[in-house]
Amino acid sequence: MKKNKKDKKEKKILITIFIIALIMDQIAKIIAIFSGNVIITNQVGENNGLSILMSVIVIIMLIRYISNDNSFIKLDTKVILTLAISGATGNIIDRIWNKQTILFINLTKSINLNLAYIYVIIAWVGLAIILTKNSMEMLKNRKNKKVIKNEYKENKNK
Numbered sequence: 001m002k003k004n005k006k007d008k009k010e011k012k013i014l015i016t017i018f019i020i021a022l023i024m025d026q027i028a029k030i031i032a033i034f035s036g037n038v039i040i041t042n043q044v045g046e047n048n049g050l051s052i053l054m055s056v057i058v059i060i061m062l063i064r065y066i067s068n069d070n071s072f073i074k075l076d077t078k079v080i081l082t083l084a085i086s087g088a089t090g091n092i093i094d095r096i097w098n099k100q101t102i103l104f105i106n107l108t109k110s111i112n113l114n115l116a117y118i119y120v121i122i123a124w125v126g127l128a129i130i131l132t133k134n135s136m137e138m139l140k141n142r143k144n145k146k147v148i149k150n151e152y153k154e155n156k157n158k
Contacts, residue, residue: 010075014066014082021086025115026093032104032114039112041100052095055088080126087119 032038062085066078091114094101103112113121 007069010078011067013075014078017079017082018086018089021083021115021119022090025086025090025119028115029090029094029102029104032102037104038102039106040103041098048095048099052092055092055095059085059088059092074130077127077130080123080130083119083126084123087116087123090114090116090119 062081066073066081066085091101094116101114101116103114103117105113105115105118107113
């Protein structure tokens with residue numbers, strides 16, 4: 001029963017994060033368009049349908065992974081993946097309505113972004129951090145098991 005309450009609470013948190021991130025992305029794009037601050041639009045061209053289809057497939061896979069009843073998937077991982085889903089959804093909306101992705105944040109002459117891309121970047125960096133942290137914990141646990149096993153053998157031989 002407790003797990004069910006926890007799952008419902010997590011789902012509410014993830015849906016809230018998704019909606020807030022998506023709305024922020026869309027509002028920022030609308031503001032950029034009306035203020036004339038669109039730096040460049042990323043033309044999708046004739047591959048627009050394929051790009052939308054691939055994004056939808058990835059989103060479905062991520063949603064299935066997040067909603068999987070697996071206790072090994074922690075909330076921080078789900079939050080990170082929810083940001084990636086928000087970013088992908090924001091750019092799909094652009095591709096459907098505008099046939100292009102609206103970019104309005106200029107980092108350098110060749111790097112232009114929008115909030116959706118930033119969400120995806122945050123997700124990649126967050127996943128890298130989580131995977132590194134988990135790998136370090138696994139190595140530490142493996143090392144501890146070897147030490148314990150060696151101590152057991154030494155005590156057994158005494």
